[in-house]
Amino acid sequence: MKQKIIYAIFTLISVISYGQVQLYMKSDKTDYNGKEIVNLTIVLELNGNNLEQKSKIMLPDLSKFNMIGSGSFNQIVNDADTNTAIDQYITRIALEPKQKGKVRIGSVLVNVNNKIYKTEPFDIFIKDIEKKPIANLANDVYLNMEIEDREVYQDQPTIAVLRVYSKNIDNLRKVKNIRLPQQENLNVHAISLKRSDIDPSGYANMASQVLAVFMVFPNESGYVEIPSVSASVNTFSTKSKIASNKVRLNVKKLPEGSPESFKNAVGNFKVDVYCPPNEKIEAKKPVNVTVKVSGEGNLADMSLPKIEESPDYEIFAPKITTHLNPGLTGMKGEILAKYILIPKKAGELIVKTEAFAFFNPAEKEYVNLGQEKLGLTAFSHDQVLEARSTVEKVNEYTNTFLETVDSPVLKTTSFKVKEKSKFNWNVLFVNVAILIGLFIAYMLFKYWQKKQSIIKEKPIPKPLGSVAETEKKIRESLKTDISDYFAYLENLKISGDYPKFFETFDEMDTEVRNQYFQSSKEDFKVFLERQNGSSVAESYQELLQKVQIEKYSPITSEDSLNDLLKDIVKLYSLISK
Template structure:
């Protein structure tokens, strides 16, 4: 072996020293770029961050994952070369991205540390445009193959429904190859519908599509019904599916098996157009309950015979399958001989694939005051049956209650009431005359001290008049300052929250009932939901009313736009917190 001479070592040393001087002299450049600056929705593209030095502590742009899904990255690589110009180093960080939505987005700066100094890249823009699907794609293209191996579909039982008719919507994933963790990129909005996500467990099953057997998984199942008539296009379901496909290359260690690769494809399924039909003209005399489905109505008195003053319970129950959470039970008019307490409402409703199944019940507590036999008004309940395309009225037999003990109720006419009053006044007059005759000595004593008594009564009368006037003035000022109104207002708000939380657990139901009750309470203070006007005063009711107008809008938007349960719970808690702080009450 030939030894390296001193001259050779000297040349190498000079080259190394010159390269170090070159690195110190060159300007540090941290460059960000993309292979595409205009990309289609859900189209993959690549961005790189390159620096001409050896760096540490790379930090990706802070907003990178806000508008883009990171398919891969950061993948780092380092390139080193030595030439006559000296030592050259280039370090690169690469990301493969997919847009989440359309628009123009700025990717902020990345940073890296070189020799104790932080270097920043420049921000740049990416424009995301609607995806263009090329029908002439090569059938051997990996994404084309992937779309045939895994895809999503929206399943709706039919395209025509009546207002209030309950149905289910399924988001289904079909696959017959290996798949990775999927990502929901977009779901239909279902504006104009009531929707509720079903939490029940649905087992995977198999289905044949175009002669191929696929595994099917229910990604999401919702219970839905239209709230107004019209034709609706809810939108599309868009899901990113990492799909495994076989390649033509073979494994070097096992040539009998082909190798595979994972393709990130986006599957899109349009929701079918749904037509919601208005209910037929209602011709019955009794008010329509709003019920759509199949129901059974019943009423029950806990006793057929009771003593005066005893409590008797009347229960009205509607059970069946349909839009149970939104029906109204019939109102009952009770005889004046009964004391009736505030009714108690009870819901036993299960939301399943079969619909809203269960019962809604209202219970009245009655206290009969007089004996006799009482027959309640006829009770009826009407619902619309979409399977029969007609209204169904259920009329119950009259309920009778026999009351024993207590007084007999006598209905007195106006003439009889006047005669009775005159008789009473005549009796009082006769007793007064008799009293005067039997007490003549006492009358003489009164006449003797007449002037003293007059003076005493005059003094007392003046005092009473002054006191009454003062109370009248103070009362007006007290009422004018809205103290009474505020106290009663607080009590009503507090009671509304208690009733809502007692009777309902689902956030949508709570917001619905709370919205109705707050509108009713505020209307008593000359406040209207569409145009709030308050009495000219500096009380807090006016301010609360204006805030409620904003809450009312948020409630309606959240319910009709298909917001998630978590979003509805947050809105309910915000409203609850506002009233709790504003009115200084514990709810």
């Protein structure tokens, strides 16, 4: 009987020692100054092979603190008394207190083998906290940068609010020249620089006002400090510079296991590739292909997927167009990368983009979108001509005839026939009637000229005057009606006749130079600098360079030609005054 009792006791002792769980939490000390960081250490010890942790460690309510950082690791410790290996899971948390006085830190919970273990709560004492709503002082004006969410992922945004405080409300209007922080490991984008209404009951009975709201994207992990926001306080007698407080962020490293195509895109995005609809693609002729990335996140700073090179086509550097607005989780909108692509041969070709992946912080996972593909069919020049219908050929002949009328005054391009899928007899009859009407008008004008009698009056001798007056009269007689050229250039731009556009510009430039007795463009530049100043002369030189770039560009878009025409009208209107 004694042997059975001894055996049961030893069995019970072995079971107790085989499976043992210890959970405890401690702070580095109990009393803290307002500037000190509270460091908590949580230790979970599992002594036994049959113990399984069913849940993560559940933290207590830490709303009375700002979490500065946290980290976890595990280790195996040998117990010298029992000669067993103990698994230790250690978590450390750094906290910044928000209030003074006695603060209670609650229990930590964990589930091991479907049994809940918890720590005992304890109290710590926080001495007076130095309020940080105020940075430095200048003329009784203070700046404060407020960031609520100080723990984010790399390339994930956080919202910063800049406030100004002063006991004198009139001082708030004197704060100007706000400069947002600039640092290599940060990307800062302004959300709003509009001042809010003044709050008369701010901190310490001071009036406050929101000066700016901006979005901060940290592009590296670890502890990242946002530098101060500076501003100036202008008075009648002095001009002072003030700066806000600095804010420290705990930037979490992105999870491991990212796809090879992931670069730095954080948010939620979509990629599309397309070309203009109903566009006839001809071999060895340029075509526009657009890659659109839309969504919300670090759109303004991330690397965009490019179009891959291929032996089937030649591709040029894209023109980037952005349409972005601040969103709830980053910059929201779309970015368009407009490529110029030239097929090298006729036939089917596939345009592929680079593989694209992004990290979704809401789901805490990577999303691999892969490659986007666009199938195109390029036709040879003969195939494009054969595909034209009889109506399209007639319209082309009519348009060519109308364009040969060399007059900047007559808007013949407005009579051009647009391509349509069905034959429109009304358009044909209208064009024929217009041509007949123009011919009849021309004959009537000639007949009227013959009927007119020319009365010659005896000329009265006039004084010759000075050389300057004579030169002015000759210039007035040679003066060109520049508005006619502007109208003609506008018509050529709308019709898409770009070679004729640049030819007409050269003709207009020559006539304007002849008006001022300048044969070459270099002499005309010197003349403009003497008469109108160096700025007009430089604008003339820059305009000539822009014209040459657009003239010999592989493809000319209507938008770029529209900007060029605006510059031409502005400059030549000034010169011909």
